[in-house]
Structure formats: structure tokens, C-alpha cells
Amino acid sequence: MTAHDKTLALMARGREFLGTETAILCGAMSWVSERNLVAAISNAGGFGVIACGAMTPELLDAEIAATKTLTQKPFGVNLITMHPQLFELIAICAQHGVGHVVAAGGIPPKGSVEAIKEAGAKVICFAPTLALGKKLLRSGADALVIEGNEAGGHIGPVSTSVLAQEILPTLAEDNIVFVAGGIGRGEAMAGYLEMGAAGVQLGTRFACASESIAHPDFKKMFFRASARDAIASVQVDPRLPVIPVRALRNKGTEEFTAKQIEVAKKLDAGELDMGEAQLAIEHFWAGALRRAVIDGDVEGGSVMAGQSVGMVKAEEPVAEIIAALLVESEAALTKRSAA
Numbered sequence: 001m002t003a004h005d006k007t008l009a010l011m012a013r014g015r016e017f018l019g020t021e022t023a024i025l026c027g028a029m030s031w032v033s034e035r036n037l038v039a040a041i042s043n044a045g046g047f048g049v050i051a052c053g054a055m056t057p058e059l060l061d062a063e064i065a066a067t068k069t070l071t072q073k074p075f076g077v078n079l080i081t082m083h084p085q086l087f088e089l090i091a092i093c094a095q096h097g098v099g100h101v102v103a104a105g106g107i108p109p110k111g112s113v114e115a116i117k118e119a120g121a122k123v124i125c126f127a128p129t130l131a132l133g134k135k136l137l138r139s140g141a142d143a144l145v146i147e148g149n150e151a152g153g154h155i156g157p158v159s160t161s162v163l164a165q166e167i168l169p170t171l172a173e174d175n176i177v178f179v180a181g182g183i184g185r186g187e188a189m190a191g192y193l194e195m196g197a198a199g200v201q202l203g204t205r206f207a208c209a210s211e212s213i214a215h216p217d218f219k220k221m222f223f224r225a226s227a228r229d230a231i232a233s234v235q236v237d238p239r240l241p242v243i244p245v246r247a248l249r250n251k252g253t254e255e256f257t258a259k260q261i262e263v264a265k266k267l268d269a270g271e272l273d274m275g276e277a278q279l280a281i282e283h284f285w286a287g288a289l290r291r292a293v294i295d296g297d298v299e300g301g302s303v304m305a306g307q308s309v310g311m312v313k314a315e316e317p318v319a320e321i322i323a324a325l326l327v328e329s330e331a332a333l334t335k336r337s338a339a
């Protein structure tokens with residue numbers, strides 16, 4: 001590791017916070033971030049995060065237990081804040097002594113941050129704006145992730161580069177802030193570290209690692225795709241606010257339009273309230289992602305991917321991806337310090 005002194009020095013606070021050799025997180029990816037990928041990331045010196053997604057408490061319990069048999073290193077669990085059994089899931093994390101819980105998919109509901117911290121775990125939250133970032137820190141978040149629009153999966157409206165400029169200068173000196181979205185190479189990682197980020201979070205770059213259980217056809221679609229194939233879903237009905245999702249263009253992205261119209265009609269007919277309508281949309285995505293990742297239905301399913309997908313060319317072991325990121329980052333930092 002001594003070969004990457006500059007990078008590791010910039011990551012020092014993030015490494016201490018996570019308890020890892022590098023402050024590179026593999027963001028939770030539903031269906032993809034299960035025991036194998038999570039353990040591989042943590043064993044390679046990064047920070048793996050289990051994607052709980054729509055799992056029941058029993059399934060999460062089994063997944064954490066299985067991950068523990070594959071790694072002794074720290075890893076986290078990502079919980080979706082709108083999960084109806086959020087507090088039961090928090091209790092499962094507590095029983096296992098999970099050190100870090102990532103609260104995703106919205107502002108954590110009342111009492112949830114406290115419940116996570118009561119068990120001694122650290123809470124990581126997503127900050128969509130500077131104001132919300134400050135509020136989350138005041139409410140007890142121990143670290144923030146800022147994730148730009150380039151990312152795969154559910155996305156916000158603002159690019160990573162703008163969010164980084166808006167948030168890092170104000171919050172990163174006194175707080176742990178990780179940057180995510182569109183990072184495919186170490187040079188970009190180095191740039192955000194220099195701006196004050198404590199570390200980075202990548203998803204797309206790790207989704208097709210050798211250790212990832214994603215279906216071979218899912219991986220093939222990644223290898224063939226370029227940045228412009230990773231498109232954001234479109235909201236068709238202004239009354240039904242849906243969080244956009246970035247995925248590779250296919251028949252499934254079109255079916256989402258039809259699904260929105262169907263759900264909006266049910267909303268109009270009073271068959272669903274707004275919360276149920278949004279949950280129906282989320283269930284659609286969870287099912288579509290499962291079909292692509294697990295069954296290999298890359299036409300009808302959802303192949304969620306970020307714009308950095310064009311930099312994913314082949315299956316590589318996690319350790320090699322992390323090593324390449326460190327080498328690229330170190331070279332960039334060395335070049336700058338020599339200039």
C-alpha cells in the first residue's frame with residue numbers, strides 16, 4: 001500500500017471512519033450487492049455494503065450472517081427508508097453488530113437514526129442538497145454521501161461535479177463526506193479527494209466484477225454499452241412524482257412509461273393513495289432489476305447502470321479494480337505535485 005501514499009493520506013479520515021485500508025465504498029446495488037461481492041470488496045481493502053432492498057428481516061439476517069463467514073473485515077448495510085419494516089431491519093443490523101448503516105431512498109423517518117445509533121452503529125445518509133446535508137448532520141448522521149445524476153440506479157437531478165462544488169467546500173472539512181456518481185477512474189477519484197472528500201463510492205464500476213453474481217448477459221450488456229446508453233427514466237405524469245432511474249436503454253425502459261400510466265390511473269380512481277402509488281413504482285423497479293441481474297432478461301428487465309458504464313470493458317476481480325483506481329489516482333496526484 002505504500003505505493004499509494006498521497007491517495008491514502010487524502011483518504012485518511014474516510015479510512016478511519018470505515019475501518020478500512022482504502023476509503024473506496026462499493027455502493028449497495030439491489031440483487032448485485034450480496035454476500036459474494038460485499039465480502040470481496042471488503043477483503044480487497046474497500047468497504048462493501050449489502051443492499052437490503054426489499055428483503056424481509058429474515059432474509060437480511062441470513063445475508064449478514066453469510067457475509068460474515070466470507071470476510072472478517074468491516075462492511076455496511078444499506079436500508080431503504082421507505083421499507084415498511086425499517087425498524088425490524090435496524091434491529092437485525094444491531095443484533096449482528098453491523099458497524100455502518102446507510103440510509104437510502106429519502107430522509108430517514110423519525111427515530112430511525114437514533115435507533116441505529118443506539119446499537120453503536122454509524123449512520124451514513126445521502127445529501128441531495130447543501131441545506132439537507134446540514135440538516136442530516138444536525139439530526140445525527142455521522143457521514144454523508146453526495147451522489148450525482150451520472151450514477152446508476154435511482155438518481156437526483158444534479159451532476160456530481162456541481163454537487164461536489166456546492167457541498168464539499170462547506171461541509172467536508174469538519175465532516176465525513178463521500179462522493180458518488182460517474183467515477184470510473186482513479187484520476188476522478190483523486191480530484192474529489194483533493195476537493196476534500198473523505199472517500200468515494202462507486203457502483204457501476206464494480207457491478208460486473210468477477211465476484212459479482214450478476215448474470216453473464218447482464219455483464220455483457222455493460223461491456224458493450226457506452227455512456228450515452230445509460231439513460232434516465234422519464235416522468236410521464238406530473239401528479240405522480242417518481243424518482244428517475246438510470247439504466248441501459250431497452251424494452252424495459254419503455255415498459256416503465258406504461259407502468260406509470262397504469263399507476264397514475266389507479267391514483268385517479270382512488271384505488272391507490274400517493275404512498276401506495278410510489279411503492280408500486282418501487283416494486284416495479286425491484287422486480288425489473290431482479291429479472292435483469294438474476295435471470296439475465298436484459299431486454300425486458302432493468303439493467304441499471306451509470307454513465308461510467310463505458311469504462312467497464314471486461315470482468316475483472318475486485319482487487320484489480322481497486323488497485324487500478326489507486327494507481328491512476330496516485331499518478332494524477334504525483335503529476336500535479338510535480339508541476
Ligand SMILES: Cc1cc2nc3c(=O)[nH]c(=O)nc-3n(C[C@H](O)[C@H](O)[C@H](O)COP(=O)(O)O)c2cc1C
Nearest residue numbers: 027028029030104151152153181182203204304306
Ligand atoms: C444496478 C444498480 C443497483 C443499485 N441499487 C441501489 C440500491 O439498492 N440502493 C442504493 O442506495 N443505491 C443503489 N445504487 C446506487 C449505487 O449504490 C451507487 O451509489 C452508484 O452506483 C454510484 O454511482 P456510479 O454508478 O456512477 O458508480 C444502484 C446502482 C446500480 C448500478
